[in-house]
Amino acid sequence: MAITMTCHSLTWTDRDGIPQASVVSYDRPSADHRKTRLEGEGCTNAQIVETKPGELPKA
Known part of the structure; x- marks a missing residue:
């Protein structure tokens, strides 16, 4: 069984x-x-983005 x-x-x-x-x-x-912590600090539009290993999300 492979683990992804x-x-x-x-x-x-x-x-x-x-x-x-x-x-x-x-x-x-x-x-x-x-x-949750970012939103608690007053940040907005916090989104979780799925990335590949070594890849950075675009701001």
């Missing part, structure tokens, strides 16, 4: 209105946790 690894990154807009993107990959539960 899925990587997730985040994009968001910070409190100053500047688009941001994470430079690390997360598993899904960690990405959900980070999204």
Whole structure:
């Protein structure tokens, strides 16, 4: 049985209105946790983006 690894990154807009993107990959539960923290810090438009290993999301 093959195991498929899925990587997730985040994009968001910070409190100053500047688009941001994470430079690390997360598993899904960690990405959900980070999204919650970003929203709690006042960031908007936080989205979890599925990425390939070594790939960065576009801000």
